[in-house]
Amino acid sequence: MPKAQRNLRIREILEVARRTRMEFAAQVVLITFTGAVAWMATGLHCIPLWVALHFGLITVERKITRRLRNSESPFALPAVLAAHLAIGAVFAAMPVYLWMQEDEAFHFTGTVLLLGSILNIFLVRAQIWYLALCFVAPDAVAIALIAGHIARQTPTPAQAITVWVVASAIIVYLGVALLQAARAHRRHLVTREQLVQSQKMEALGNLAGGMAHDFNNILNVITGTLDLARDERDPARIAAQLDRAHAAADRGASLIRQVLSFARKSHLEPRRVDPPAVIAEVETMARRLIPERIAIDTLVDPDVPAVRVDEGTLVTALLNLVLNARDAIEGRGRIILSCTLAPGLPSGRRGRVMFSVRDDGHGIAREMIGRVTEPFFTTKPVGEGTGLGLSMVAGFAAQSGGALQIDSQEGAGTEVRMLLPLDDGPAQPKPPAPANRPAPAPIAKPRCVLLVEDQRELLELLQIFLRRSGHVVHAASSGDAALALIEDGVCPDILISDVVMPGQMQGRDLAALVRERFPQAQIVLMSGFEEASFGCPEQKHCDMLFLAKPVRLAELAEAIAPR
Incomplete structure (x- = not known):
């Protein structure tokens, strides 16, 4: 599996943990409370040990996942999934243990725990099938062990067969549900890729007018220069005019490469990216989209370290933020693109680079800020926006191991900050820019x-x-x-x-x-x-x-x- 795909899967697991914080908090309260009551009522010392082990494994798993989200190792994803499998196995062990006790109250408690685990799988974990598998497998084993225990206690073979048939049906159902989760996950990935492409196409449509203007200027320079060179007699002046035509052609080639990179359809391919170069590229493209009444400024720390992200998607995300800022400004205004090392990180955390887009537009109402990253939510009039821009930017930031922050005040403008992880790898030398080198002399031996x-x-x-x-x-x-x-x-x-x-x-x-x-x-x-x-x-x-x-x-x- 390619490293970029492994890291994307780890970040998907992190995203599930981030979205289910409230569910996890409820789980902590519920299991701790019921475990304490059960311990006091039964005197079984294994119950508090099980509670401590369960939440201890969850803490270890989250530390492993955060540490390995940008790992180069091919064992990073298996390590994360192994941690989840350990959590699932420890949780499933308690229902089996309770069913081995003679008191029927323990049997009821074990059944409820197993039911809670299955509900947790399909309400929370099923968003990612390979994560759900880490919990479905231990639960299936637990059901088989409980069925075996019950079958041994039944007085007739017919009852034992009935127990095994019911247990097998439940296990088959879990397998079918897991397959459905896998299909839903694949559909989700396809839909997400289509949404990213729709954003690119929307931005490309906006770019078309500015590009046509730029290309007409470039063609005008080339054709005009060649017309002058045709009538020129001085070799030095002819050479200078041809150099001017070459330079114009190079600008056109650069523009084409920029658009091809922007419109590229691919999965995220994180690599080492130079933030000042990205800001310069976004500024160049933004000036084709922003009317002259809106000024664009850049504030870039020249010493800001490199980040590890997908460069084309980063450009798309920043351009979407610029377009949102443009739409928020009525009349004259200013957009500021900035890039600095993120301040105030807790000790021990990896550094991040902060990309910021700030405008002095109408701002966002306080009650709306929490919803602006929801898919299809938009404050624009009907027909003027899909509501996918900020949603895609937030998704890209999360998949890249970063975060999105939004500060806004009605009437005072908005600032959107994207925090992205640093690249810890060695710097890669940049390829030299093509030069107007003379062609070599004819070779001695024809080929x-x-x-x-x-x-x-x-x-x-x-x-x-x-x-x-x-x-x-x-x-x-x-x-x-x-x-x-x-x-x-x-x-x-x-x-x-x-x-x-x-x-x-x-x-x-x-x-x-x-x-x-x-x-x-x-x-x-x-x-x-x-x-x-x-x-x-x-x-x-x-x-x-x-x-x-x-x-x-x-x-x-x-x-x-x-x-």
């Missing part, structure tokens, strides 16, 4: 290049560049055409291919075929989509290089340089 690209103008451009570099180029406009060239005897030293193309043979398939037939060939894949969108079909094929479009010629030359 055979199989070039596959379905966009005609790009195919011709890359052909010209590769032939100028001294390579022998065989070009194809699809994977199927490239396969035909190979069947006709082309033996490529280098494969350069788009990933998504018309026809049956896609870039990944072609690369796998070339790797199998020509093990020494270099393979370079190009795409305008994210590399993570395609995955790696087999581990042995993961030595392929990936270049994100638009591909700079210098980058391509470096990628196919002899090794």
